[in-house]
Amino acid sequence: MPHRNxxxxxxxxxxxxxxxxxxxxxxxxxxxxxxxxxxENENDANLTKSVLRTIKxxxxxxxxxxxxxxxxxxxxxxSYLGPYYFALSTIDENLIEMRNYDFQIPEQIDNxxxxxxxxxxxxxxxxxxxxxxxxxxxxxRISSEKMRQSYDSMAELGEVIRTMEELEYDLLERQSxxxxxxxxxxxxxxxxxxSVGLLLVILVAYLIRKALKTxxxxxxxxxxxxxxxxxxxxxxxxxxxxxxxxxxxxAFVASHDLQEPLRKIRAFGDRLKSVYAGKLxxxxxxxxRMQSAASRMSRLIEDLLEFSxxxxxxxxxxxxxxxxxxxxxxxxxxxxxxxxxxxxxATKLPIIDADESQMHQLFQNxxxxxxxxxxxxxxxxxxIECQVYETVKLGELENTVYEIKVKDNGIGFDEKYIEKxxxxxxxxxxxxxxxxxxxxxxICRRIVERHQGTIxxxxxxxEGSTFTLYLNSRTKDQLVGTEISPFTEGTPNG
Amino acid sequence: MDKxxxxxxxxxxxxxxxxxxxxxxxxxxxxxxxxxxxDGVELLQYLRGEGEFAGNNPWPSLILLDLNMPRKDGxxxxxxxxxxxxxxxxxxxxxxxxxxxxxxxRGYDLGAASYLTKPVTFxxxxxxMKALGKYWVEFVEIPMPNDH
Numbered sequence: 001m002p003h004r005n006x007x008x009x010x011x012x013x014x015x016x017x018x019x020x021x022x023x024x025x026x027x028x029x030x031x032x033x034x035x036x037x038x039x040e041n042e043n044d045a046n047l048t049k050s051v052l053r054t055i056k057x058x059x060x061x062x063x064x065x066x067x068x069x070x071x072x073x074x075x076x077x078x079s080y081l082g083p084y085y086f087a088l089s090t091i092d093e094n095l096i097e098m099r100n101y102d103f104q105i106p107e108q109i110d111n112x113x114x115x116x117x118x119x120x121x122x123x124x125x126x127x128x129x130x131x132x133x134x135x136x137x138x139x140x141r142i143s144s145e146k147m148r149q150s151y152d153s154m155a156e157l158g159e160v161i162r163t164m165e166e167l168e169y170d171l172l173e174r175q176s177x178x179x180x181x182x183x184x185x186x187x188x189x190x191x192x193x194x195s196v197g198l199l200l201v202i203l204v205a206y207l208i209r210k211a212l213k214t215x216x217x218x219x220x221x222x223x224x225x226x227x228x229x230x231x232x233x234x235x236x237x238x239x240x241x242x243x244x245x246x247x248x249x250x251a252f253v254a255s256h257d258l259q260e261p262l263r264k265i266r267a268f269g270d271r272l273k274s275v276y277a278g279k280l281x282x283x284x285x286x287x288x289r290m291q292s293a294a295s296r297m298s299r300l301i302e303d304l305l306e307f308s309x310x311x312x313x314x315x316x317x318x319x320x321x322x323x324x325x326x327x328x329x330x331x332x333x334x335x336x337x338x339x340x341x342x343x344x345x346a347t348k349l350p351i352i353d354a355d356e357s358q359m360h361q362l363f364q365n366x367x368x369x370x371x372x373x374x375x376x377x378x379x380x381x382x383x384i385e386c387q388v389y390e391t392v393k394l395g396e397l398e399n400t401v402y403e404i405k406v407k408d409n410g411i412g413f414d415e416k417y418i419e420k421x422x423x424x425x426x427x428x429x430x431x432x433x434x435x436x437x438x439x440x441x442x443i444c445r446r447i448v449e450r451h452q453g454t455i456x457x458x459x460x461x462x463e464g465s466t467f468t469l470y471l472n473s474r475t476k477d478q479l480v481g482t483e484i485s486p487f488t489e490g491t492p493n494g
Numbered sequence: 495m496d497k498x499x500x501x502x503x504x505x506x507x508x509x510x511x512x513x514x515x516x517x518x519x520x521x522x523x524x525x526x527x528x529x530x531x532x533d534g535v536e537l538l539q540y541l542r543g544e545g546e547f548a549g550n551n552p553w554p555s556l557i558l559l560d561l562n563m564p565r566k567d568g569x570x571x572x573x574x575x576x577x578x579x580x581x582x583x584x585x586x587x588x589x590x591x592x593x594x595x596x597x598x599x600r601g602y603d604l605g606a607a608s609y610l611t612k613p614v615t616f617x618x619x620x621x622x623m624k625a626l627g628k629y630w631v632e633f634v635e636i637p638m639p640n641d642h
Contacts, residue, residue, distance in 0.1 A: 263614050266614060
């Protein structure tokens with residue numbers, strides 16, 4: 001069965017998807033890290049570049065100051081001191097900048113201090129030389145010793161600057177390498193992320209397709225199953241109808257053919273009695289008993305035939321006025337009603353969709369029973385009442401279920417026998433007390449069931465019985481309009 | 495012709511019924527000759543004077559026909575009789591156990607003169623034979639085979 005390994009199948013795919021999604025999450029973290037590294041690296045690189053610029057500025061300012069100084073000393077012209085002082089202020093700014101830098105290379109802090117020291121020393125000395133030269137412009141000369149010192153300090157300065165620059169350039173290179181690496185990483189990460197994403201989309205699409213396909217297959221399978229079941233049911237129903245028909249044929253043929261030998265028994269019994277009248281002695285009583293048994297059997301067969309005729313002789317349904325049916329039935333029972341001095345009252349009855357002759361049989365049996373099972377000293381009172389039980393709407397058609405009660409004040413019976421009285425040939429009383437084979441109510445139930453109704457009974461011994469019929473104004477066949485009841489031989493009207 | 499010599503032909507496969515019919519005729523003082531055939535095939539052989547019935551087949555004035563018989567049943571035999579110009583004027587009374595409406599309607603459709611069901615009691619059979627004798631022998635005018 002395909003739906004049995006479905007959970008397993010989907011669990012496998014779920015694991016794959018979870019792994020892919022996890023991979024994507026890791027990838028996203030990676031790319032975030034790479035990106036922020038790149039940003040950080042750029043900040044670092046900017047700092048390094050700024051440091052390099054400041055160092056350059058500082059160096060050029062110092063050189064400018066030196067140039068101005070030398071010009072002043074060589075010419076004595078004060079005008080050279082202008083650029084010198086300007087350079088001083090720039091140097092000052094640059095030194096402040098240098099001090100404030102957050103160096104990535106710890107040595108640079110020492111280098112900066114050394115640079116500051118050399119520059120300040122040099123400026124201090126230069127300052128004192130300027131003052132002396134201004135005091136004595138014509139004769140003041142800087143000693144060659146001092147000159148050499150100034151050269152040395154400049155050289156030292158240059159060296160510190162170079163060292164610092166080299167360090168910063170190295171750093172810049174490293175940073176650039178790192179940036180390159182980060183970019184490369186980022187690139188890989190993005191490629192991988194996209195690939196995995198694409199894979200995931202393809203996978204999900206594949207899974208959806210597969211699920212849809214499975215669903216389609218499942219639906220097809222289900223449809224096939226339904227079809228199969230329907231066929232089975234149809235087959236079963238046909239089989240049932242066939243066996244039902246066979247059983248009815250059997251009952252009909254059996255009761256028919258059984259009558260033949262019985263007829264002979266009775267006829268030859270009659271012959272025996274008439275031809276040998278007066279010569280038989282006690283034998284005549286035996287013949288009477290034999291005849292009576294044969295006649296009873298004949299009755300039983302007749303009734304069995306009647307019972308089977310409910311379906312074998314069924315006629316198509318048509319509108320039947322139950323008031324007319326009741327009139328005919330009461331006419332038929334007229335003599336018995338008068339004999340028992342029975343009082344029969346009937347309310348208005350409906351017109352329903354039914355087999356008319358079977359409705360006659362139904363009410364004749366029920367009212368006949370009510371007249372038959374009376375109490376000796378009480379006037380039989382029989383009432384037939386009808387009311388609407390419910391109305392069911394089915395599309396445009398409407399079906400009314402009527403509740404028809406046939407009530408008597410007869411001998412009644414114990415309700416534990418309810419099932420028994422509706423069973424063929426089940427009797428509650430001895431033959432000598434009440435005649436009949438016990439088929440009447442069985443036929444009633446069969447008729448009612450053929451009409452898709454129900455029959456119920458309430459009874460109290462010594463007080464009477466009430467038979468309640470629930471009959472449809474329209475049978476289901478008519479409402480559905482297609483199926484023909486397996487018991488009807490023709491098509492229902494409408 | 496002498497009505498008392500009119501022959502009645504009974505087609506019935508049941509020997510008991512043949513015996514009972516004869517007894518009932520005697521009991522009912524119907525003195526006509528009663529001949530028997532056991533099925534439809536024999537019935538037509540009798541009427542046509544074929545086989546064992548050659549020269550031994552007094553022309554029947556009335557045929558009592560059972561429906562359910564072996565070889566050729568009453569319905570087929572009736573149809574054949576009624577389609578034979580020489581035979582079709584013989585009145586055929588169906589006497590059967592079948593009470594089905596279908597059989598009755600079909601019987602009349604095929605040209606049966608009456609449709610009777612076999613009485614359950616012997617007395618009933620006697621009454622029936624008496625009535626048949628009275629009606630078909632005393633009152634009804636029946637053409638003879640040479641009438642045209």
